[in-house]
Amino acid sequence: MTDVGSFKVKTGLAEMLKGGVIMDVTTPEQAIIAEEAGACAVMALERVPSDIRAEGGVARMADPSIIKNIMAVVSIPVMAKARIGHFVEARILEALGADYIDESEVLTPADDSYHINKHDFKVPFVCGCRNLGEALRRIGEGAAMIRTKGEPGTGNVVEAVRHMRTVMSEMRALTLMPQEELMTAAKDMGAPYDLVLYVAEHGKLPVVNFAAGGIATPADAALMMQLGVDGIFVGSGIFKSGDPKARAKAIVMATTHYKDAKLLAEISKDLGQPMSGIEISTLTESQRMQERGW
Amino acid sequence: MKKRVGVLALQGAFREHRQVLEKLGCDVTEVRRTSDLDGIQGLIIPGGESTTIGKLLRIDEIGERIKELGAKDMPIFGTCAGMILLSKTIVDSDQYRLNLMDTVVERNAFGRQVASFETDLQVPALGVNPLRAVFIRAPYLKEVAPNVGILAEYNGKIVFVRQGNLLASAFHPELTSDNRVHQYFLNMIDEH
Numbered sequence: 001m002t003d004v005g006s007f008k009v010k011t012g013l014a015e016m017l018k019g020g021v022i023m024d025v026t027t028p029e030q031a032i033i034a035e036e037a038g039a040c041a042v043m044a045l046e047r048v049p050s051d052i053r054a055e056g057g058v059a060r061m062a063d064p065s066i067i068k069n070i071m072a073v074v075s076i077p078v079m080a081k082a083r084i085g086h087f088v089e090a091r092i093l094e095a096l097g098a099d100y101i102d103e104s105e106v107l108t109p110a111d112d113s114y115h116i117n118k119h120d121f122k123v124p125f126v127c128g129c130r131n132l133g134e135a136l137r138r139i140g141e142g143a144a145m146i147r148t149k150g151e152p153g154t155g156n157v158v159e160a161v162r163h164m165r166t167v168m169s170e171m172r173a174l175t176l177m178p179q180e181e182l183m184t185a186a187k188d189m190g191a192p193y194d195l196v197l198y199v200a201e202h203g204k205l206p207v208v209n210f211a212a213g214g215i216a217t218p219a220d221a222a223l224m225m226q227l228g229v230d231g232i233f234v235g236s237g238i239f240k241s242g243d244p245k246a247r248a249k250a251i252v253m254a255t256t257h258y259k260d261a262k263l264l265a266e267i268s269k270d271l272g273q274p275m276s277g278i279e280i281s282t283l284t285e286s287q288r289m290q291e292r293g294w
Numbered sequence: 295m296k297k298r299v300g301v302l303a304l305q306g307a308f309r310e311h312r313q314v315l316e317k318l319g320c321d322v323t324e325v326r327r328t329s330d331l332d333g334i335q336g337l338i339i340p341g342g343e344s345t346t347i348g349k350l351l352r353i354d355e356i357g358e359r360i361k362e363l364g365a366k367d368m369p370i371f372g373t374c375a376g377m378i379l380l381s382k383t384i385v386d387s388d389q390y391r392l393n394l395m396d397t398v399v400e401r402n403a404f405g406r407q408v409a410s411f412e413t414d415l416q417v418p419a420l421g422v423n424p425l426r427a428v429f430i431r432a433p434y435l436k437e438v439a440p441n442v443g444i445l446a447e448y449n450g451k452i453v454f455v456r457q458g459n460l461l462a463s464a465f466h467p468e469l470t471s472d473n474r475v476h477q478y479f480l481n482m483i484d485e486h
Contacts, residue, residue: 002413009410012430012469016341016374019305038349040305040342075387075401076343077431099407099431122408249349256304256350257326 005122010144013077013099013124014208017041017145017231021221021252022210024048024235026066028073034238037248041077041099043233044070049106049153050236050275053287059107061089067096079126084292085111087120094123100145101125103138105292106152106235113294118142128212130163130290132170132199133189139207140192146205148229149290150213153236155277157220159290160213164227167209174200213290216241216274218254218267225258242272296321297483300334302360304350306342306375310468314476328356336369336483339376339392341430341466344401347375348390357392364394369459369486371479377462378433385436395457396439403434403451403464415465417446417454420474427453427465434464459486 003009020040025031026048034042046062047055061082071078077099082089084103089110093101103116105128118125119142128149129135135146148167150160170189177185177200186196198206211224212233221232232255234248241247250267257263285291296319301311303324312322315338323334331337337360339347351357364370364380372380379392381399404410410431414424427448435452438444446454446463453464461482467475 002411004411005408006412008412008428008469009430012428012466013407013410015307015310015469016343016430018307018309018342019303020343020346035345038346040346076345077407094408097406097408124407252346252349253353260326 007144010124011207014126014145017077017210018208019231019256021232021234021248021255022079023238023248024233025070025239028069030239030244031070031074033245034248035074035076037245038252039076039248040231041079042070042074043079043081043102043235044098045081048236048239049289050155050240051153052106053153061086061093061107064092064096067093067098071097081107082116083107084109085114085116087116090116090121090125094121098123103127103143105149105289109292115141115294126210128290128293129167131166131189132174133191134293135167135205135209136189136191136195136199139195139205143207145208145210147210147212147233149293150211150215151280151283152213152289153278154214154280154283155216155237155240155275156280157214157216157223158280160211160215160224161227163290164211164224164229168228171199171203171205175203215251216277218250218264218271221251222254222258222264225255231255237275240275242274247271247274297336297480298323298334299480299483300325300331300337302337302339302347302376304342305346306340307466307468308340311338311340311373314468314473318473318476318480320480325356328354328359331356331359331363335486336371336479337363338479339370339372339379340468341374341376344375344378345389347379351379351390351392357390361392361394364392364460367459367486369461369479369482370394371461373463373466373468374430374432377435377464380460380462381435395455395460395462396442397435397455397457397462398437399433400436401433402431404429404432407431413448415446415448415453419445420478425467425472425474426470427467428469429453429465432464
């Protein structure tokens with residue numbers, strides 16, 4: 001029997017992206033630079049997170065022609081963002097042939113209580129998380145890939161690190177719990193019980209987990225890989241830097257050779273200015289994109 | 295003696311191949327640098343993005359060393375992106391390749407991700423039971439030279455082949471629990 005768009009096929013694409021870098025791009029020219037640098041996929045959008053942050057207003061799904069024009073020039077997978085809960089934007093992206101949909105806190109949420117029922121789609125979804133409960137709720141809704149949220153558009157890796165450490169330590173705690181404590185753990189973290197059981201048994205998420213939100217240097221990428229993520233999303237960090245080509249290539253190399261400090265020293269040389277960053281404590285609560293998601 | 299098998303670990307689903315090989319009793323080396331190729335008896339090139347892996351193969355001349363080993367009869371098995379990298383001809387692309395198999399490959403030949411699928415394949419070389427095969431933005435072979443043996447087709451498209459010491463599949467045997475394809479590859483190492 002042939003099965004199109006099964007959960008295995010959805011998670012399978014994420015498995016193929018592992019050890020790779022997914023880069024935010026806003027034009028076909030940027031998409032070509034990303035592919036040339038060795039990106040394993042691109043995220044097609046209208047504005048990168050740091051511009052969304054600077055310009056304010058409501059951030060929505062990109063114009064379909066931006067996504068189509070990018071799909072036309074690269075052979076690697078093209079992802080696109082829909083607003084949290086906006087299942088019609090998601091349907092449009094699916095119809096366009098986007099390879100993955102990011103139901104993303106970078107855009108302005110369309111629903112303040114509910115996320116998209118992602119089981120209902122043939123196209124796979126990736127969603128953000130700050131902790132294990134949030135990751136398992138998204139997987140319960142059908143996400144086939146997870147990314148730690150970090151704080152998008154800041155060029156500051158501290159939140160990505162915090163979210164990854166939180167997820168890892170919460171998973172370790174579950175593996176040590178006796179069976180009778182797991183139901184209460186599921187209740188406390190607001191996570192589906194069957195997925196809590198899965199993590200308690202396997203010590204890992206049932207889907208691939210990438211890092212996102214604040215990665216700006218090859219060393220940032222290698223740091224996240226050493227903390228145990230499967231791959232890297234870079235948003236504003238490449239095309240808001242002084243030399244996008246060199247930096248993109250360096251981040252790809254650092255993600256593969258993340259344990260090789262000598263090579264990382266070579267890779268990190270002469271990359272020009274990184275994007276100028278934002279100290280997280282200067283952001284007000286409403287400016288923190290990571291708070292979006294339920 | 296345990297067989298020493300390398301899995302190219304530049305990008306993609308290398309961990310899954312490692313797990314299958316370990317289940318089958320192999321000593322597995324993750325290959326990132328040229329020196330990691332020393333002493334292995336066979337190599338798996340996993341699924342991933344063939345353009346990404348191709349760029350990373352240029353670092354440290356690791357791709358050139360794999361070409362030499364393949365030409366010298368070391369068994370190599372490529373899945374999906376690995377099939378693309380092994381082929382001499384890639385339709386409409388000048389991307390880096392290992393240039394070892396006399397095959398013409400078309401990338402993303404079944405369509406974009408929304409068209410990705412799993413199905414039951416008949417593979418006579420693996421016995422009568424069908425093989426569950428997962429195709430993800432998969433390629434297929436448009437043409438093969440007479441010296442390339444066809445092990446499986448899907449709807450008339452060539453998706454699994456062997457050419458001497460080289461094996462290539464358009465699908466992902468590392469994503470299912472059926473280990474027959476990996477066992478077939480290990481038998482190739484034994485014959486070698």
